[in-house]
Amino acid sequence: MDAALANLRERIVAANKTRTPLRLRGAGTKDFYGEALAGEILDTREHAGIVNYEPSELVITARCGTPLSEIERALAAQGQFLPFEPPAFGGDPTIGGVAAAGLSGPRRASAGALRDFVLGVALLDAQGELLYFGGQVMKNVAGFDVSRLLCGSLGVLGLIAEVSLKVLPRPRVETTLRFECSAAQAFEHCNRWRAQALPISATSWYAGSLCVRLSGSASALRAARATLGGETQDAGQAQAWWQDLRDQTHAFFHHARGARLWRLSLPATAALEISGGDLLEWSGALRWLWSDAPASAIRGVAEKLGGTATIWRGVRDASMFHPLAPLNLELHKRLKTQFDPHGIFNRGRLVAEF
Known part of the structure; x- marks a missing residue:
């Protein structure tokens, strides 16, 4: 040691x-x-x-x-x-x-x-x-x-x-395609493309633009571009966009359009209406939205769709993480007791109860 x-x-x-x-x-x-x-x-x-x-x-x-x-x-x-x-x-x-x-x-x-x-x-x-x-x-x-x-x-x-x-x-080649479309259209496109053998490595929709990153060999990307269409983005601009999205340095994540920024983890096929000011990732499985609606309302919708809702930034008048089901909470407590019986590590950081 x-x-x-x-x-x-x-x-x-x-x-x-x-x-x-x-x-x-x-x-x-x-x-x-x-x-x-x-x-x-x-x-x-x-x-x-x-x-x-x-x-x-x-x-x-x-x-x-x-x-x-x-x-x-x-x-x-x-x-x-x-x-x-x-x-x-x-x-x-x-x-x-x-x-x-x-x-x-x-x-x-x-x-x-x-x-x-x-x-x-x-x-x-x-x-x-x-x-x-x-x-x-x-x-x-x-x-x-x-x-x-x-x-x-x-x-x-x-x-x-x-x-x-x-x-x-690293992928041999990467390129990003851009499509002008509504959130509903972006959701439809992403779900259709998920069923096809396409070299899509990332998707995002924001402010009327759907960005689709392709990664792989030059021949695979040529074939994918022919299938998908869209406008090829400047490489520098595309790289900056994905980096800002990855690190959450884009203004979207810090400009309070509502009381809280929510991170919704949902099945990619779950139908959820989002506004023009929200952001969609992972072909719809990850959705970000600013809202001043009560936490219970947001989480109720997420649960009905089979997902969870986390308060990412903004007013914290409820738990940050989606509340655990009683059985899951009990399993968490047992693990905590087994590894850290006196509760010295990051007390209350993951679950308020321990």
């Missing part, structure tokens, strides 16, 4: 003995994300660095405090990238925070979520034990997959000290 990790372990063990809450924090780019920020800050950035990177094996392993930019530079030098496009929110998050938040960017609908690319993690628990789950190869998990469980846990189960991720080669 290196000095940085030993120091983190010492702080955790001492906090566990005195029942002192700890707030696990890397670069702080996601301080807005969660129910509460409580406890003494435990800065993870001292435990940093890429432990192992095998381009031929498409696997990279890094310590929790490693900046995302460092990992992306190393991958880019080998023509590879993180397919789930983790958002940076205008900063430079640590890879531990990326894994703990479990958020994915525009490519999520085609490539998969962050948890789909996590091969293994090392977890520092409340007793100071370093636990290893998963590994550095695919199909190495038998039974309960704790590695994926930790994705999106927001650090309430322990400190993710190290993470191994599957990476992929």
